[in-house]
Amino acid sequence: MAKFRTAVDTGGTFTDIFVFNGETGEVQVQKVPSTPDNPSRAIANGMEAAGVHMPDVDLFSHGTTVGTNALITRELPPTGMVCTKGFRDVVEIRRSTKQDLWDHYKDVAPPYVKRRHRLEVEERVDYAGTMVTPLNDEEARRVAKILKKRGMKAIAVCFMNAYMSGVNEQRMKEILQEEIPGAYVCTSNELLPEIFEHERFSTCLTNAVLGPVVGDYLNDLTSRLEGMGYRGDVLVLHSGGGVMKAETVAQYASRVASSGIAAGAIAMDQTAKMCGFQNAMGLDMGGTSCDVSLTYEGELRMSKEWEVEFGYPIRYPSIEVITIGAGGGSVAWIDQGGSLRNGPESAGAVPGPACYQAGGEKPTNTDANLVLGRLNTTLLDGRMQLNKEASEKAVKKIADAFDMTTIDAASAVLELANANMCDALRLISVTKGYDPRDFALVAFGGAGPLHAAYVARELEIPKVIVPRYPGVHAALGCLQVDVRHDLTRTYLVNSTDADLADIEQVFAELEQEAYQMLEKEGMSRENIELVRNMDLRYVGQWRNLNVNIPKPIESLDQALQIFHNEHERQFSWSNPDQVVEIYGLRITAIGKVPKPSFARYEITTNSTPTPEQTRRVYFGKAGGFVDTPVYNREKLVAGAHLTGPAIIEQLDTTTVVPTGVKAVVDEYLNIIMDITG
């Protein structure tokens, strides 16, 4: 009996399914419409459509937008918050900033819980964790009873300085659980014992509002899958780039708040490694936006500054993804100063680009690609027809304004889209001290492969990888990851006063905790890997730098040297004579899950593929329109090589190979373009 592994990536429009046959290494993909009212329905539909017999599946892993959507739409369970007296408004005052510095009419979204449901109790510990005022039990019980009367399903307990001592929070939690059995209660100390009240409270509150939402959804999904005969674990992708078992997710619900976005980055990282690249950037371009991510020396770039909505940070390490408004449907326009612009407005799926003839008249990137012949007028195996004349009419508006030809205008529109993507890639690379010339670019999403070669050329990125199934590539990310948890401890001491033995001791405690978490999830010790990290900074500085630290730490000087080197690499300066402050200790706990090994195809040498047809395609002013061979990707065997100009078409993606660029198909059927030629 065949053993399958399945990965499901639920997006706003489509649910992508990736089925991997463990015996043959073969892969099957499926795309079905999402069912936002209950996303698990689409999953069941998709499994059926893919013809997967669930008893044959031994691993189900999942990226979901359930959390993101619940936060954005505010469809949240009745949730209360209990805070230290005088501090119930921390989550509303936030850090007080606005996202748009000039527009007085653009507001920050309201907090997830209204002020009326944020209650206070008398209690306080100080900066050192010393008890100033113990929790008043009687008052705590009164508050719990009020929340019960109001029918609260979830409660966040957030006390000042709880990163130093969780005693009062814990007691409050016990009282709440006694008074309101069945309520979902979490405390800021147990989730994230880190300094800075707003960031910690916000993480805890997000966790509380999502706990029941995500928990209910996963219960439903699990029983649905079980009903279909599935007997394995349900693994859910979290923003840190690992999976958690469904039963753990409820406890750390805020970690899956952007589960969906992480999938693409992970898939990028894995594909790059598969092709032998340790440094790569991802260009995931869909209909409305483009996600950019980066992996360096085999490690995805992480960030601690992320949020689903501005002002409400979730302080878990998260894969850094920059999203910009550059998709196939992004609209080109001329602003009042007469400048040509592209995006962020998108024509979306409805009305869509002008060529869809569904009411859209604005010129989009898709229209420009069609005008230049890069896109075919027939897509999805003939299920969709595009109207080229409508595209030309739309693009002509731009052309007229600048007194240029429609062709030049279409070309200009695409150059701008590419330039915007380059800026996003620069932000995640050059700005952070990475040189794009040392990287490969993995291009996916429906529109990524149309643009990737041009973007790479602009940034002097030497190689572009187009994976086998660009349209559903992100789902692959769910299949490729390990169980992962991040544990953290605020630990403040100057390097001159630091005691290495004590640091080792704290690391050991965190590691103990990590083992317990993973073993609870059924991981055996030999499959567990723990990685140590330290947050460091020069005394007086305000931002920390997170660096990887070996175990055991040989000497403090060794750790400090790693910090100086990284500071030098990122900021072009370091000062080994200056005192360094240790700020936090972290453990990344990884429970290894067996990965699929994809089928490798034998390389056919000297394979020159035969084009299906030729089409007139525009490749820039110098070459003009060129008779261009158009290939069917399904027919490209491993080892096939060709030189641009060429177009490679597959079900939902078109790859453009510009003039002079060499493309080869590797043993996993990825297309690798050499841009340096």
Place this chain on the structure above:
Amino acid sequence: MAQVESRLDPVTFEVLKNAFGNLVDQMSEQILRTCYSFVIYCRDFSSALCDVNGDTIMQGSQDIAVHVGTLHLTAKAIIDTFGDDIHEGDVFIFNDPYVGGTHFCDVRIVRPVFWEGEIVAFTLTNGHWADVGGTVPGSFDISAKNHYGEGTRITPTRIWDKGRYLGDVANCLVANMRGAEDRLGDLRAQAEATMVGQREFLRLVSKYGKDTVLEAARECQDYVERITKARISELEDGTWDTVDFIDQDPEQPEALIPIKVKMTIKGERVAYDLEGSHNYIGCFLNSAYPATLSALIAGTKAFFPDIPLNAGFFKAFDIKMPENSVVNAPWPVAVTGFCSGVYEKVQAAVIDLWSKMMPERAMGCAFNLEYLLIGGWDRRASSDTFFMWYDWMAGGHGARSHKDGCNATAAVFGLGLSIQPCEGQERLSPVLTSEHAIMTDSAGPGKHRGGCGVVKGGTVMDCEQSVMSYCCDRSRSIPFGIWGGLPSIPQGLWKNKNTENEEFLGAIFSGVPVKKGDTFIRPSAGGGGLGDPLERSVEEVLEDVIDGYVSVKRAMKDYGVVIRVNDEDLLDYDVDYLATEKERAYIRANRIGWMRKDPMEVKKSLALGEIDLLDVIRRHGVIMDWGTGEVLVETTRQFREMLEQKTIAFWE
């Protein structure tokens, strides 16, 4: 679509325009990640790319508003001073508010960018250093009469000479500041950031060619000028004027200090004339020309949020300021507190003027920017260091044409300026925060309510030789409402409130000694209301009461809405509609009379407990010394005059 005239092809222009934006944001990112001053870290800084004349090509997208109109003046100050004596590898430092700075704390680093032996641009960063010397920690000395007491004045000074770091000069400067080592760290962070800007600019030049890049830079400025003028010419021509006030000149008898702004729109240009503004005053709330210019520009920009900011924007404006006035103070008049003084008043006045022009973007007055500083020796068990507890608050913004003002938001002075976490402050200083919360009834009532202000209090713990200073305003010139809206609440700090040593210290003071066990508390005001509060929907008032933004008592007094509390635990409240109708009629019939009641009678009523402090302000428009309860006669007269125009005139 209109025919567009351009010297560059549209793609090259757009690409380079975005690249310039990317370049300055990269500079900002570098500063943020390496700075030493927490004021900078909380985003009180800015970055710019300037052309060979010093005019800005691009500023950072997250730059603080208060710097916007001054960066080009800084670059020009360097050019004027050094002329031909600027060389590759030079870096300059500068903070002179009289020539092109804002206040001494804002230290600017300027680097000329060379290509093949000639200057092609300047990169510049400006950061608020936590201390630049002077008599009090944090360099905010309210008692300073001139700049000698305020801090270190740095006229245009070379700090790197052809690539050689002039450590002697740098050390001489920071030796005058508290935390000299940290200041050198800030200097380093900012200088490296200008290097990042240089690297990126030269990358563009080598890729696109010098001529193309410089042409794109010019085109960026022309583009902004074009779009700005196009917008202005769509507006009707005319002249409008308004006035806002600073609380007082502490050296003179009580009276509000008027700041007048007259705006004339004619064709594609806007003229601002500040004639009639008061002479400079005897405390540091004055402003020199550059910072006032910045306030005018920043206030205007709020009505054109989508237009990028560079030298092109300034070209649509003609500015006139009277000599020796509070808005154009000459050297050596003290100006460090300009941010709480003139700056916010000019900005509020400009927003008030444009609210008439563009009602759909109108906004009432916001709370006043404030800085509270406590400095001294930390004597807690594990410490033996000099501490500086340097705090600023969020507050309420003014109500808007169709919605309430924002609660608890950064000052209009800089919407990116984030407040500090109390937990961080408690670790670094012997000050325990007792509350940090939204303040009930702090918002100005109106059809649309102002945003709520915040209250923050604390207790001083183990310390020695510690003093407290406060840089604020609007204890008397309370944030005003517009179109019939009411004012919010006065700002100002109380020491040891509700004890026998209770003391109201007001909105500006410095060097007040504090010792272990002393407490303090101060509100940031809410924003002013917009429209008649009696027209606010009862449902909105009810919601505000349920959330505690408005008390049951003020719901009745300010809005005439009578709310019954059935069960607080269950949030069971309802509106007594009959009583509400009656109450509203009663207020409507009497309120103009209340506003004109003899202030001495009002004082008497207050003493008898018939009315409370919010009634004194919102019902009677009377301003007192909040510590002594004495009526400020002249101040009240001016405040009532303002209320007549901005509020009462709009009541039916």
